[in-house]
Every structure is written in structure tokens, then in C-alpha cells.
Amino acid sequence: MKLRVTNHPILGNPEKKKAVTFTFNDKQYTGYEDESLAAALLANEIRTLRHHEESGSPRGIYCNIGHCFECRVSINGKQGVRACLTPLKENMIVESHGKLPTPVRDWRSSDE
Amino acid sequence: MNNVIIIGSGPAGLTAAITCAQKGLEVYVIDEYMKPGGRLLGQLYEQPDGTWWNGINESNKLFQQAVDLGIQFYLETAVFNIEKKDNRWKVYTDKETFQTTNLLLATGAAEAPVPIPGWTLPGVMSVGAAQVMTNVHRVKPGNRGIIIGINVLSSAIAMELKLAGVDIACLALPKNNQITHESAHPKKVLDSLLHVAHMAPSSFVKLGSKLMKNNFMKELGVTFFPRNGVKMWDIPIQLKKAVIEIYGEQEVAGVTIASISSKGEVIEGSEENIAVDFVCIAGGLYPLGELAALTGCPFHYIEELGGYVPLHNEQMETPVEGLFVAGNITGIEGAKVAAAQGRVAGLSIAERTGQHQLEEELKDAIKQVADTRKNAYIQFHPEVESGRRTVQMEWEEYWSKREQII
Ligand SMILES: Cc1cc2nc3c(=O)[nH]c(=O)nc-3n(C[C@H](O)[C@H](O)[C@H](O)COP(=O)(O)OP(=O)(O)OC[C@H]3O[C@@H](n4cnc5c(N)ncnc54)[C@H](O)[C@@H]3O)c2cc1C
Numbered sequence A: 001m002k003l004r005v006t007n008h009p010i011l012g013n014p015e016k017k018k019a020v021t022f023t024f025n026d027k028q029y030t031g032y033e034d035e036s037l038a039a040a041l042l043a044n045e046i047r048t049l050r051h052h053e054e055s056g057s058p059r060g061i062y063c064n065i066g067h068c069f070e071c072r073v074s075i076n077g078k079q080g081v082r083a084c085l086t087p088l089k090e091n092m093i094v095e096s097h098g099k100l101p102t103p104v105r106d107w108r109s110s111d112e
Numbered sequence B: 001m002n003n004v005i006i007i008g009s010g011p012a013g014l015t016a017a018i019t020c021a022q023k024g025l026e027v028y029v030i031d032e033y034m035k036p037g038g039r040l041l042g043q044l045y046e047q048p049d050g051t052w053w054n055g056i057n058e059s060n061k062l063f064q065q066a067v068d069l070g071i072q073f074y075l076e077t078a079v080f081n082i083e084k085k086d087n088r089w090k091v092y093t094d095k096e097t098f099q100t101t102n103l104l105l106a107t108g109a110a111e112a113p114v115p116i117p118g119w120t121l122p123g124v125m126s127v128g129a130a131q132v133m134t135n136v137h138r139v140k141p142g143n144r145g146i147i148i149g150i151n152v153l154s155s156a157i158a159m160e161l162k163l164a165g166v167d168i169a170c171l172a173l174p175k176n177n178q179i180t181h182e183s184a185h186p187k188k189v190l191d192s193l194l195h196v197a198h199m200a201p202s203s204f205v206k207l208g209s210k211l212m213k214n215n216f217m218k219e220l221g222v223t224f225f226p227r228n229g230v231k232m233w234d235i236p237i238q239l240k241k242a243v244i245e246i247y248g249e250q251e252v253a254g255v256t257i258a259s260i261s262s263k264g265e266v267i268e269g270s271e272e273n274i275a276v277d278f279v280c281i282a283g284g285l286y287p288l289g290e291l292a293a294l295t296g297c298p299f300h301y302i303e304e305l306g307g308y309v310p311l312h313n314e315q316m317e318t319p320v321e322g323l324f325v326a327g328n329i330t331g332i333e334g335a336k337v338a339a340a341q342g343r344v345a346g347l348s349i350a351e352r353t354g355q356h357q358l359e360e361e362l363k364d365a366i367k368q369v370a371d372t373r374k375n376a377y378i379q380f381h382p383e384v385e386s387g388r389r390t391v392q393m394e395w396e397e398y399w400s401k402r403e404q405i406i
């Protein structure tokens, strides 16, 4: 939890919050209830939230306020949810999206 | 039923909601974020009188006032479409569909991206993302970072990151390309930097802002700008260096930076690597007007206001019956101006519902917007007042053309 800002010179200590556990790609982590899932993951030093559907390149948060959809993950089975807008809850099951098969492209790629 | 729906719970939306509720209207506020306050939440700076502007406290105060007035909040609710049917607005969200006769769009601003090689690597984020992580969620974006893009917002956020104990290697320009042209041009950047000079302890920037009134001096300013940069809050500002690439296998490991000429061209052989674990991109802000575009409201591109803005008048009405706008959707300015505009919009909406004798209040509120603008500590564009005049002119032209047709 190196990245948590504890005593801030102006903002002081963060308000006390309940610790909860959640899983990300089957591994267990702890975070604070109702903080954003993106913040909880970053506090656990997780920056890669998914791999791009087509290129497979790793992606993480970009805007952190809901505009760019770069942080989309699946939460309790629901796909395409923005981690930066989702409050963390106890026992949340979070999974990364990965590269999808693109049969049309694969078929043509030999000609390109 | 006299009701109003407000989309966006930033300073503009919250202040408008409070104003409407004080006039007896039934108010619903919808916002996709999990906390009310919008981009006010992340703001933190020392004001000229020595007190701190703490966005979290300011947001909480407004929210509490709104709740006490009985305003209904629908947070974590994203609006994806609006439609007008039989003189009523239908507001489609990812939860339920709402209806109203008066609709206020207070959706704020978004950050423009600056694509640079490597910018999709995890660890690269917008400068606003770092602000929200640090000040709102209290999680550092990393241990040591670099900020690409030198402007009002990135200078302010660099200081905020430093306050939270995050090491910032420097602020540097993006490499010049077709997309980054203005933000990669040292003279243009120096020009904009001079407007934040009052925030900078560095005597070079402060002195410079007094001296460099004309273009010739600015040219000289860039030429004499120290090769190693000047420091603001002890963070080096590199007006003569540009980031040409962000590197890393799976995540950010560092950036390659090079010296540039006063015209922004990379000087070959000057490349060096700086190790960082996060990178912020600061491309500037633009008004977030997508929802207004769905209503058929006309838009105008006004550079001083940050981009395309929905046509509106001083009363915050649009030409579309029952549609109002307030805050950064009408042009990029600080939170205090957004709040003042919110009050105007609230009074205009109350007037539309048939309330009388609001003229004086409305006049005062409009004057308050202008006064707040004049005294603003942070100004995103030095010519914002001229941008505001342009919108007003467009508004008059729009109606005079309509009259000719009729
Ligand atoms: C990243 C960022 C950082 C900024 N930092 C500063 C700063 O440090 N200092 C400063 O003076 N100004 C800053 N600004 C400028 C800021 O826009 C104003 O200070 C002020 O917050 C504008 O108020 P507003 O009410 O117009 O919009 P905002 O405060 O942006 O509020 C708009 C709200 O609308 C919501 N919203 C938007 N679209 C939808 C939708 N479709 N459905 C549901 N809800 C929606 C958003 O979630 C948000 O809460 C920043 C802007 C941004 C984008």
C-alpha cells in the first residue's frame, strides 16, 4: 500500500473506511469500501486492467472520470463496466477483458 | 408539475439545483460519478489571501445544502440520450428514463488527449486523472512521473502532486506533430505560461510576464529561456525539451526526451531517457457538449472558450425551448465562474416556470458572473471575455436571421 497518501499537509488523514476484499483475475486483494475500483487496484499497484480486444496490447486507466472507457472490466459477470466510476464492494469479482478472435482480419492478414 | 432535471453535479449543476429548489421547484440531479461535486472535487490550491481552496469541502457544502432543500440525487447514473416529445424532455440513462419540462445541461469539460508514441501503455494517464487519484481517492498515480504538456492545469496539478509527496521529474512539451502543433510550440506555450506567472515563485517567469508584453520580447524570451528550464515549486519546467516517446514493455518504464529549437524542432543527438513509473498527458480542456448536440442546438467554435460551445445567451438559455446550459459546457473557466453561471441558469428556469419579479435577481446574478470572471485566480484563456462577447453576438445574429425568415 505504498501508494496511499496518508498524511497530507493540507487534506490531513483520509477518512476512516471499512476494508473489503475483492478478486481481480482470481487473485484476492483488499481495498476500501466505496472507493473507486480503479483506485483500489492502483493502490495494490495494478495498472494493467485489460488487454485490447484486437491488438492485445495492455491498457490501464486514462481519464479516471468516465470519459474514455479505457478502464473497462467485467464486474460480477457484467462486461464493459468502467472501473473508474464503480464503487468497490465486498466480494466483488473483477476480471480483465482480453484479446478477442478477429476471424475476418486473420483471414486477410496474409495479403496485407 | 414544475420540475427540472439537471445533468451534472459539478459546481454549476449543484448551484443551479440549489437556486431552483429555493424558488420552490422540484429538482432532480443526475450524475454518472459516484460522488457529487464534478471536477471541483479534485481542486486544491492556495488563494491570494492565504486560505486553501479545498474542492472536497466546497463540494460537500453545496451537496449538503442541496440535500437539505430536498433535491433528489441520482448518482452513478449515466445519461446516454435525450429526446423531446410533446414539449417534454425524455432523459435516457443506464438505469431509468426520466421526464421533465426544463432541462439543464451542466456536463462540464473533458481533457483533450495528446497522442505520443507509447501513450496507451498502462501508467500513462491524463493530468486530471492524476489529480483525482491523488486528491479525491488519496492514491498516488506512481512514485515518480513526468508531465507532458505545459499549461495552466498541468502547472497547478504538478504542485498538487508534489504536495502529496509525488516526485515530478519535470514538465515538458510534447513532440511537435500535426496534432500537437500549438501545445508543442515554445513561443505559444510561453505565452500561455505568462498567465500563470502569479502562481510561480520563479523570478524568471514572474519578471518575464511583465517584460514580455509583445511578440518580439516573447521570441527573445524563448531564445533566452534557460536550457535546463526554470523551476516552479521546485519542479523543472522544460520549455526547450520535448518528449518524443514513452517506453516500457508492459507498463511505463520511462520517457525519451530531446532538446528542441525555439520553433519546436527536435535537435538530433540530444535524446536522453528519464526513468518514471507514470506519465501525465496535459492536452488542455474542451467543453463537453455531446448531449446538447443531440437536441439540435446550434454550436459555435470559439477558441477562447476551449472549443465548440452550444449557442446560449447571458441568461443561460439556448435557442431550444426548455433547454438551458451552465458551467464549462459553455466555455472553460474555473469553478467559481461555473457556480455563478449555475445561479443564473437556476433563476432563468424559475422564470420560465412562471415565477415573476425575478428580473432584478437575474440581473444581479449575471453581473456576479462577470465580476467573478474578472477576479478569477485561474484563467484558462487570457481572452475569455472576448470569447463570451462572441457568443452573445452569435446569439443576436441567430435571432435576427430567424426574424428575417419569419
Ligand atoms: C480533469 C479536469 C480537471 C480540472 N481541474 C481544475 C482545477 O484544478 N482548477 C480549476 O479551476 N478548474 C479545473 N477544471 C475546470 C473545471 O471544469 C471547472 O473548475 C468546474 O469544475 C466546472 O464545473 P461544471 O459544473 O461546469 O462541470 P464539472 O465540475 O465538470 O461537472 C460536470 C458533471 O457532469 C457529469 N456528467 C457529464 N456527462 C454526463 C452524462 N452523460 N451523464 C451523467 N453525468 C454526466 C460529470 O460526471 C460531472 O460530475 C478541471 C476540469 C477537468 C475536466
Ligand code: FES
Pocket (backbone or CB within 6 Å): A060, A061, A062, A063, A064, A065, A066, A067, A068, A069, A070, A071, A072, A082, A083, A084, A085
Ligand atoms: S479511465 Fe477513462 S473511463 Fe475510466
